[in-house]
Amino acid sequence: MAGVDEVLNAVDAGLDASLARLSDFLRIPSISTDPAYAAACRQAADFAAEALTGLGLAATVRETAGHPVVIGRTDTGAARRVLFYGHYDVQPVDPLDLWDSPPFEPRIATGTDGKTRIYARGACDDKGQVSTFLEALRALKTVQGKLPVDVTVLLEGEEECGSPSLPAFLAANAEELKADVALVCDTGMWDPQTPAITTSLRGILHTEFTITGADRDLHSGLFGGAARNPIHVLARILAAVHDDTGHITIPGFYDDVAEMPQAVRDAWNALGLTPEAFLGPVGLSVAAGESDRSLIEQIQSRPTFEVNGIYGGYQGQGSKTIIPSTATAKVTMRLVANQDPAKIAAAFKDFVQARLPADCKVTFGKSEGSRAVLVPPDSPDLAKARTALQAEWGTTPVAIGSGGSIPIVGQFKNVLGMDTLLIGFGLDDDRVHSPNEKYDLTCFHKGTRSWVRVLSALA
Missing domain, CATH: 3.40.630.10 (Zn peptidases)
Known part of the structure; x- marks a missing residue:
């Protein structure tokens, strides 16, 4: 043959x-x-x-x-x-x-x-x-x-x-x-x-959530300063997910994350991947993940939380002076090691609900994930x-x-x-x-x- x-x-x-x-x-x-x-x-x-x-x-x-x-x-x-x-x-x-x-x-x-x-x-x-x-x-x-x-x-x-x-x-x-x-x-x-x-x-978890305030869009002149703005609430919740070092603050998020063996980390680091080489071609220059991790760890072996889209309020041309009734965010989390998507989804829901102010409610879309x-x-x-x-x-x-x-x-x-x-x-x-x-x-x-x-x- x-x-x-x-x-x-x-x-x-x-x-x-x-x-x-x-x-x-x-x-x-x-x-x-x-x-x-x-x-x-x-x-x-x-x-x-x-x-x-x-x-x-x-x-x-x-x-x-x-x-x-x-x-x-x-x-x-x-x-x-x-x-x-x-x-x-x-x-x-x-x-x-x-x-x-x-x-x-x-x-x-x-x-x-x-x-x-x-x-x-x-x-x-x-x-x-x-x-x-x-x-x-x-x-x-x-x-x-x-x-x-x-x-x-x-x-x-x-x-x-x-x-x-x-x-x-x-x-x-x-x-x-x-x-x-x-x-x-x-x-x-x-x-x-x-x-x-x-x-x-890495595994993945997809979900989305919607913050609802008033039962209709409100005139921002008549109600501004008194009525909750769901976009403000959404922004504060999302901003709270990461601390100043890039770590994710959702309680229990890292409980099941296993460290990669040092020999593997050494081999990865020996490859010499730099922020300039990896991020430069897309117009960026600074690795924005966990500050105590190398770039290659950030993109290969560490879990993440990303906001994929935010929408709410008026999206058309020009101005419409409203306080929107709802605001929605689509998010994904990349998971590693032994992280369970269902467990992480539950922890995220608790995180959001714990930060929900008076006069607002939250609804969650379907959470889908894989290990x-x-x-x-x-x-x-x-x-x-x-x-x-x-x-x-x-x-x-x-x-x-x-x-x-x-x-x-x-x-x-x-x-x-x-x-x-x-x-x-x-x-x-x-x-x-x-x-x-x-x-x-x-x-x-x-x-x-x-x-x-x-x-x-x-x-």
């Missing part, structure tokens, strides 16, 4: 065709958060299923309460099985006027730095990353006639809106989806030359993947934590009993979720080659 080198040569020779297939995928405006794009999400699911069928996988589009799930699998009796997870849905494109080209008309361009990139919504997150895996399967099947492992591919259409339908789907189809290890390509490189395997993910995930550092599959990536990139892969959250990874562990290797090829400047999202073609090309090596190693 042909070896890995022949497969890698096929990846190289087929790069243009791979990019053409990716471009077709990117043209589908599969925005999951907007009901107006439901048909496009269905189109993307059908596209993915057809692609999997073309690779020799038995593929089906499965219904859920929301957007469909795509499942493809081989059953050759191979010694091992991997489950690959990705998503075909994308973020909204607003504000549209900040895009240099239409977001669903893929554009390949070479910048002044000599690097070539593909621009489109979903170019990196996650259609481009998913395609690196699919193109690796294509090359392996073409050259070797079969895959080195049996593969189950799970592609969902609701990742960008919190995967509301996926937990139930996973539980209902657990036996079909079980594998030796899960693989996810929805993360990034350490830098353009250094691959990374994400070995921990943090940690891959054992002595995992044999982790070691195999690191060796495979080093062979492709010529540098030692970095084992890092991620400040982001992929809730389904926790489900893979809790429901299916498997660890997940998070191997992605995105870059910090890929503008994920922002206008002019892009994917570096070197990352796409070498990412595909990397999956050939990883799959072969896992066999």
Whole structure:
């Protein structure tokens, strides 16, 4: 049977065709958060299923309460099985006027730095990353006639809106989806030359709350100075969440937070990540988290509280002199280690209610969350993947934590009993979720080659 080198040569020779297939995928405006794009999400699911069928996988589009799930699998009796997870849905494109080209008309361009990139919504997150895996399967099947492992591919259409339908789907189809290890390509490189395997993910808790004062908006001249202003109340509560050192003041918030081993912290600090390097490209310069923690700890292994949006009162042009009746905040908390989302949600509700003044009441929206995930550092599959990536990139892969959250990874562990290797090829400047999202073609090309090596190693 042909070896890995022949497969890698096929990846190289087929790069243009791979990019053409990716471009077709990117043209589908599969925005999951907007009901107006439901048909496009269905189109993307059908596209993915057809692609999997073309690779020799038995593929089906499965219904859920929301957007469909795509499942493809081989059953050759191979010694091992991997489950690959990705998503075909994308973020909204607003504000549209900040895009240099239409977001669903893929554009390949070479910048002044000599690097070539593909621009489109979903170019990196996650259609481009998913395609690196699919193109690796294509090359392996073409050259070797079969895959080195049996593969189950799970592609969902609701990742960008919190995967509301996926937990139930996973539980209902657990036996079909079980594998030796899960693989996810929805993360990034350490830098353009250094691959990374994400070995921990922060959990997340979403919630919102509304402060209500008077039973209607009030004239600010007649009632100003006497009536409670819910926006003032909301602002004071949110401001009280952090003290001057950046620590979160919600009682019990840190009770279950475990310290990372000193050896891990030393290894992270040795990477030399500075505020200038990390924050500079987005126009900032000072790390604003817990002042007694290094920057890399702040973004990888410490819990956070963020306000994602505040609204209340008059939002139109010009002035409307009112004291609004309500004010609302949407917040998220990134959780670590053993923090329980339900316990943190209850503590936050107590925190808000303890600061509620007379004549105001609070209502809370639904709290949704997922726990943090940690891959054992002595995992044999982790070691195999690191060796495979080093062979492709010529540098030692970095084992890092991620400040982001992929809730389904926790489900893979809790429901299916498997660890997940998070191997992605995105870059910090890929503008994920922002206008002019892009994917570096070197990352796409070498990412595909990397999956050939990883799959072969896992066999």
